[in-house]
Amino acid sequence: MKLQLIGTGSITAPQTSASALIDDSILVDCGTGVVKELMKQKVNIFDIDTIFITHLHADHFFDLTYLILLRSFNKVKNKLKIYGPENLKKSVDALFEIGYADLKNIEKIFFDGKTSIVEFDSLNEKVNDYCLETVLVKHGKTEPSFGLIVQKDGKKIGFSGDSCYCEAIDYLVENCNLSVLECSMPYNNADHMGPEIIKQLSAKGEIIVTHMSLSTREQLEKMNLENVIIGKDGDIFHI
Numbered sequence: 056m057k058l059q060l061i062g063t064g065s066i067t068a069p070q071t072s073a074s075a076l077i078d079d080s081i082l083v084d085c086g087t088g089v090v091k092e093l094m095k096q097k098v099n100i101f102d103i104d105t106i107f108i109t110h111l112h113a114d115h116f117f118d119l120t121y122l123i124l125l126r127s128f129n130k131v132k133n134k135l136k137i138y139g140p141e142n143l144k145k146s147v148d149a150l151f152e153i154g155y156a157d158l159k160n161i162e163k164i165f166f167d168g169k170t171s172i173v174e175f176d177s178l179n180e181k182v183n184d185y186c187l188e189t190v191l192v193k194h195g196k197t198e199p200s201f202g203l204i205v206q207k208d209g210k211k212i213g214f215s216g217d218s219c220y221c222e223a224i225d226y227l228v229e230n231c232n233l234s235v236l237e238c239s240m241p242y243n244n245a246d247h248m249g250p251e252i253i254k255q256l257s258a259k260g261e262i263i264v265t266h267m268s269l270s271t272r273e274q275l276e277k278m279n280l281e282n283v284i285i286g287k288d289g290d291i292f293h294i
């Protein structure tokens with residue numbers, strides 16, 4: 056699998072919101088700034104046929120509106136399936152209401168049978184050649200918040216989404232060939248992980264760190280951990 060890091064920043068960082076692309080077709084999270092970053096990285100956004108939204112925070116799903124708009128403007132024919140937590144559809148509708156109130160009949164224009172939103176409690180689904188499996192992570196009071204495992208040809212890539220350290224994170228790192236983990240805070244709290252937890256987890260498996268603030272990025276650089284890659288926007292890996 057090809058893994059492309061689209062964004063690796065937390066909301067406080069200059070890097071784009073955390074997002075990753077697998078094999079040019081599966082996008083994990085589509086928060087603020089992601090669509091423009093996809094363009095900068097010369098990704099054909101219309102080749103994306105699956106989007107997975109980990110949880111309903113702005114930096115993880117607000118750019119869905121732009122992506123749906125661009126598909127509509129360009130009369131894109133291939134289908135797009137957007138997987139996300141309960142209330143995703145309502146939230147995207149609300150974004151259109153606020154942001155593009157002049158556009159009438161949004162249902163007809165934007166959800167014309169080519170773009171669909173699938174809300175789930177848990178997922179263990181075959182999508183094209185991939186198996187998508189969700190894990191329930193802990194992200195403060197934001198419930199549900201999901202992590203994701205993408206599997207193809209016996210290889211697994213894990214994504215923490217936003218999470219504090221919890222059993223699901225151990226499960227990801229222990230079961231995946233590579234885990235893309237968030238590290239937003241200098242110290243672990245109820246919402247996010249910090250560099251010390253990344254250090255502990257690195258004993259269990261290979262990690263790419265994302266969703267970093269500038270200070271956690273600096274801290275991780277100083278720690279120079281084995282088994283840990285500090286993600287940069289645009290990095291590409293083959294697993």
Ligand SMILES: [Zn+2]
Nearest residue numbers: 110112194217
């Ligand atoms: Zn969040």
